[in-house]
Amino acid sequence: MKSLFAQSVAGRVGYLPEKPEKSAAELLSAHLLRKVEPQLPELSELDVVRHFTRLSQQNFGVDSHFYPLGSCTMKYNPKFTEQAAALPGFTRLHPLLAQMPEGERYTQGALQCLWDMEQALKEITGMAGYTLQPMAGANGEFTGVKLIAAYHKDKGNKKTKIIVPDSAHGTNPASAVLAGYDIVNIESKDGMIDPETLEAALDDDVAALMMTCPNTLGLFETHLPQIVEKLRKVDALLYYDGANMNAVLGQMRVGDVGFDVVHLNVHKTFATPHGGGGPGAGPVGVSEKLLPYLPVGRVEKRADDSFFLNFDYPKSIGHIAPFYGNFGIVVRGLAYIERLGGEGLRRASTFAVLNANYLRVVLQDTLDIPYNRVCMHEFVASAPEGQRALDIAKGLLDRGYHAPTIYFPLIVKECLMPEPTETESKQTLDAFVEALMDAVAEGRDTPEKAHEAPVTLPIRRLDETAAARQMVLTEDMA
Amino acid sequence: MPFVPHTEAEIRQMLAVIGLTSLDDLFADITPELRPRSFNVPAGKTESAVLARMEALAGKNRTDLISFLGAGFYQHAVPSVIDALTGRSEFYTAYTPYQPECSQGTLQAIFEFQTAVARLFDMECCNASVYDGGSALFEAAMMAVRHTKRHSIVVDECINPLWRAQLETWHNEGIVHFVTVPHKNGTSDMAALKAAITDNTAAVMVQNPNFFGAVEDFSELFAHARAHKVLSVISVYPVLQSVLKTPGEMGADVAVADGQSLGQYLNFGGPYLGIMTCRKDCIRQFPGRIVGRTKDVDGETGYVLTLQAREQHIRRAKATSNICSNQALCALRALIYLAVVGRQGLMRVAENSMVMARKAVEKLTAISGVHLLNDAPFGNEVALVLPKPAAAVAASLMAQGIVPGFPLGGLYAGMDNVLLLACTELTSSQQVDALASALASALGGAQ
Ligand SMILES: Cc1ncc(COP(=O)(O)O)c(C=O)c1O
Numbered sequence: 031m032k033s034l035f036a037q038s039v040a041g042r043v044g045y046l047p048e049k050p051e052k053s054a055a056e057l058l059s060a061h062l063l064r065k066v067e068p069q070l071p072e073l074s075e076l077d078v079v080r081h082f083t084r085l086s087q088q089n090f091g092v093d094s095h096f097y098p099l100g101s102c103t104m105k106y107n108p109k110f111t112e113q114a115a116a117l118p119g120f121t122r123l124h125p126l127l128a129q130m131p132e133g134e135r136y137t138q139g140a141l142q143c144l145w146d147m148e149q150a151l152k153e154i155t156g157m158a159g160y161t162l163q164p165m166a167g168a169n170g171e172f173t174g175v176k177l178i179a180a181y182h183k184d185k186g187n188k189k190t191k192i193i194v195p196d197s198a199h200g201t202n203p204a205s206a207v208l209a210g211y212d213i214v215n216i217e218s219k220d221g222m223i224d225p226e227t228l229e230a231a232l233d234d235d236v237a238a239l240m241m242t243c244p245n246t247l248g249l250f251e252t253h254l255p256q257i258v259e260k261l262r263k264v265d266a267l268l269y270y271d272g273a274n275m276n277a278v279l280g281q282m283r284v285g286d287v288g289f290d291v292v293h294l295n296v297h298k299t300f301a302t303p304h305g306g307g308g309p310g311a312g313p314v315g316v317s318e319k320l321l322p323y324l325p326v327g328r329v330e331k332r333a334d335d336s337f338f339l340n341f342d343y344p345k346s347i348g349h350i351a352p353f354y355g356n357f358g359i360v361v362r363g364l365a366y367i368e369r370l371g372g373e374g375l376r377r378a379s380t381f382a383v384l385n386a387n388y389l390r391v392v393l394q395d396t397l398d399i400p401y402n403r404v405c406m407h408e409f410v411a412s413a414p415e416g417q418r419a420l421d422i423a424k425g426l427l428d429r430g431y432h433a434p435t436i437y438f439p440l441i442v443k444e445c446l447m448p449e450p451t452e453t454e455s456k457q458t459l460d461a462f463v464e465a466l467m468d469a470v471a472e473g474r475d476t477p478e479k480a481h482e483a484p485v486t487l488p489i490r491r492l493d494e495t496a497a498a499r500q501m502v503l504t505e506d507m508a
Numbered sequence: 509m510p511f512v513p514h515t516e517a518e519i520r521q522m523l524a525v526i527g528l529t530s531l532d533d534l535f536a537d538i539t540p541e542l543r544p545r546s547f548n549v550p551a552g553k554t555e556s557a558v559l560a561r562m563e564a565l566a567g568k569n570r571t572d573l574i575s576f577l578g579a580g581f582y583q584h585a586v587p588s589v590i591d592a593l594t595g596r597s598e599f600y601t602a603y604t605p606y607q608p609e610c611s612q613g614t615l616q617a618i619f620e621f622q623t624a625v626a627r628l629f630d631m632e633c634c635n636a637s638v639y640d641g642g643s644a645l646f647e648a649a650m651m652a653v654r655h656t657k658r659h660s661i662v663v664d665e666c667i668n669p670l671w672r673a674q675l676e677t678w679h680n681e682g683i684v685h686f687v688t689v690p691h692k693n694g695t696s697d698m699a700a701l702k703a704a705i706t707d708n709t710a711a712v713m714v715q716n717p718n719f720f721g722a723v724e725d726f727s728e729l730f731a732h733a734r735a736h737k738v739l740s741v742i743s744v745y746p747v748l749q750s751v752l753k754t755p756g757e758m759g760a761d762v763a764v765a766d767g768q769s770l771g772q773y774l775n776f777g778g779p780y781l782g783i784m785t786c787r788k789d790c791i792r793q794f795p796g797r798i799v800g801r802t803k804d805v806d807g808e809t810g811y812v813l814t815l816q817a818r819e820q821h822i823r824r825a826k827a828t829s830n831i832c833s834n835q836a837l838c839a840l841r842a843l844i845y846l847a848v849v850g851r852q853g854l855m856r857v858a859e860n861s862m863v864m865a866r867k868a869v870e871k872l873t874a875i876s877g878v879h880l881l882n883d884a885p886f887g888n889e890v891a892l893v894l895p896k897p898a899a900a901v902a903a904s905l906m907a908q909g910i911v912p913g914f915p916l917g918g919l920y921a922g923m924d925n926v927l928l929l930a931c932t933e934l935t936s937s938q939q940v941d942a943l944a945s946a947l948a949s950a951l952g953g954a955q
Contacts, residue, residue, distance in 0.1 A: 031612075033616070034843075047585070047849070047853060047933055054859055061753070064752060068855075073848070073850060078593075089598040092597075092602075094601075095610075105511070107600075110555045117563060118566070124583065130911060137569050138568045139565035139567065139569045140565070140569050154547075167832065169830075172678075200820035200824045207826075250537035250538060286544055304602065304603035306600065307837075308637070308837065309778070309833070348674075350674065350678075351639070356779040357777050358778065358779050370552050372552075380535075384519070384522055384526075404533075404534060424609070432607065435606075438821065452511070497800040497801070498816075501814070503619075503799070503801075504619070505620075
């Protein structure tokens with residue numbers, strides 16, 4: 031589609047503010063001003079509306095298409111949460127108003143949202159406290175590892191390593207490295223962390239194990255109690271990547287089973303929209319012993335039930351976000367949690383797991399399912415011998431479905447990872463299965479045709495190699 | 509139960525297909541010892557009950573005050589087309605465009621965002637966003653460390669202290685350390701910044717306009733940095749960038765910003781977006797998602813995520829950053845904002861904001877004992893020195909419904925009497941008059 035810039039007409043205006051009393055040249059001396067006016071597009075408001083409306087129509091989203099992107103929990107994003115977050119009492123609130131002298135008096139509602147969300151997350155996960163500052167899952171991981179580092183430093187522990195299983199998401203090792211740790215990669219056995227392999231990797235230098243549970247193969251880590259015990263022996267902490275929390279709400283609380291740190295993805299588990307790549311929110315929960323290190327300011331409640339920000343935590347790691355995190359996302363998540371309540375959350379996980387297992391069983395003759403046993407909210411499969419996961423994914427696009435996650439986790443060959451979520455009906459799953467069988471049959475019977483897919487969308491397969499080589503990253507780099 | 513479509517009959521059918529007898533069987537792997545000790549999450553509510561409660565909470569926030577708060581985050585007008593267009597669920601219910609053929613809308617929008625920002629900043633490359641202005645500065649520091657294989661970053665104290673606090677938390681001594689150069693009465697101490705650059709310096713980082721609102725030209729400092737093979741990093745205010753000397757013109761290697769001022773609501777602190785741009789020769793060290801233009805098998809133009817070999821999902825521990833989800837929808841908002849206000853509109857927003865700041869300064873400095881912190885040129889924000897502690901003055905004005913700006917005593921030593929005050933195109937002359945008369949009586953009252 032023609033770009034915004036190509037549609038620009040010199041002199042055309044859209045949303046044009048009043049003419050200023052003075053121009054920049056009259057306000058500042060020339061050496062402080064830009065020489066050439068910024069080459070932004072010149073369009074009418076309707077030009078802009080039509081352009082972005084048409085762009086939107088080239089997207090698949092949860093509202094228009096089944097979107098079983100594994101590890102991303104693409105559940106339905108309820109509309110009332112959008113309405114809650116759009117309330118002017120939230121959107122127009124300057125974050126520094128709360129930090130003005132007596133500013134908390136003017137921001138009680140917002141502080142209470144943060145407080146309520148922290149209380150809800152504590153009860154849902156059994157952790158002792160939360161920070162809502164991290165702005166996405168990976169930012170939560172980084173925060174969590176920073177907290178672990180602060181704890182060990184405070185105790186005088188000299189620990190340099192973090193253990194990460196080979197099934198982990200790429201952000202886990204990347205976050206731990208950013209926080210200054212060396213990574214010890216351990217191999218999974220039968221899709222799980224193997225206690226013996228773990229034992230061999232453990233020594234006094236290990237600061238923590240980062241674990242995803244259910245893991246990225248969609249399996250519950252059945253050796254969990256032994257793993258916790260082994261880490262305790264070397265005074266190492268347990269980090270829980272909560273990306274897959276949608277599998278276990280109300281079934282297990284990470285705090286109860288011995289985890290010290292957990293990050294949640296509000297944009298997965300608590301149904302806030304993924305926004306085409308973000309924004310999300312990645313709150314981090316901690317056990318009692320890590321509370322002193324949480325970022326400031328922490329929202330606290332006085333005896334008279336009013337809320338305030340407490341910055342007086344000398345051992346705090348400081349500030350992850352400039353303020354209180356992605357507040358607008360937290361509001362949506364809180365509204366969702368209040369709507370569902372404890373029972374609704376438990377049911378969400380139950381039906382997420384039911385849907386995943388149903389898909390797994392009905393697809394077991396179509397795809398190779400390496401760990402074909404009761405899974406949690408998602409499962410992994412390999413393309414049938416001789417076929418490529420990529421072709422199947424593109425074939426699904428032609429049949430009106432977003433593809434599952436492909437080629438992740440890295441330890442499964444030609445991997446497809448569907449995560450249906452609880453909000454999809456049996457009819458949708460059945461239709462998806464039919465489409466998938468059809469795509470696989472095409473790959474088997476007419477592989478050339480399968481390589482051609484997609485053929486029904488505005489664009490066909492793109493030359494990614496040329497993109498990386500030619501590096502056209504703006505209109506002006508052509 | 510909300511948002512779960514299954515009927516009793518379907519549940520039975522599905523369990524039968526799986527070969528289980530009850531829903532509880534799905535969780536057999538979670539043994540009794542692993543079960544929750546409690547799960548006392550309150551019962552669910554109706555949609556209207558939840559919304560009523562949210563409305564009540566929103567109602568407890570005072571957004572009706574006359575406000576001169578800025579400090580890097582500004583209440584500019586948000587044209588209604590932004591909500592209307594980003595409210596299209598094809599945009600907001602999609603995720604990262606891993607499957608480009610069904611995500612061209614998101615991908616083309618990011619490409620256009622990259623173009624618009626690169627043009628505004630006069631830089632070559634731009635990514636799809638990071639979390640916020642502070643994380644953008646941190647990522648820029650890390651880029652410089654990798655690019656130069658040096659570990660020290662010279663940081664101007666005139667950079668927003670909120671972002672410097674993030675740097676302090678985010679950094680790791682073993683990888684990167686920050687050397688802060690004190691401000692000189694609210695302006696950058698150019699000589700001291702130059703003197704702080706050593707053989708171990710990876711980058712020098714500054715901000716324009718600086719936290720105190722002063723507008724500066726860093727060309728000479730950046731030339732000095734270049735001569736020492738040190739990267740120049742600048743944080744800018746995107747709205748004012750429509751008129752101010754550009755990072756490109758000054759010779760910056762990396763230019764970053766918080767994109768809040770471009771069509772984002774204040775939202776009590778987020779979501780906003782971190783904007784990152786760089787020169788082409790730094791691209792291999794650039795973090796985050798980047799969209800490139802290419803062709804499909806039929807020769808049609810299309811867009812894809814590119815240079816992914818830098819990213820965590822491929823490179824894992826060796827990635828240029830750990831970032832995965834970013835602030836894509838906020839970047840879309842910023843793009844729509846830039847498109848609808850356009851070249852002329854953005855300059856007008858900047859100019860109107862600066863004109864209002866001058867009106868405020870004129871009125872306020874006419875009050876006995878009130879003067880500007882320095883005589884540096886300024887944009888839409890200024891630091892005013894009051895004859896009394898600014899926090900107490902602010903508290904008394906707030907009781908009258910006016911937030912006069914942010915008192916700087918808690919952020920800078922010796923600045924107890926300094927107030928940081930911002931105007932935008934939404935500030936009215938009447939509001940300025942109201943502030944001036946309230947301030948005059950607050951100050952006069954105790955004299
Ligand atoms: C298992 C896992 N961990 C961490 C993350 C990172 O979360 P975010 O994208 O919010 O940074 C993801 C995201 O896809 C994930 O699937």
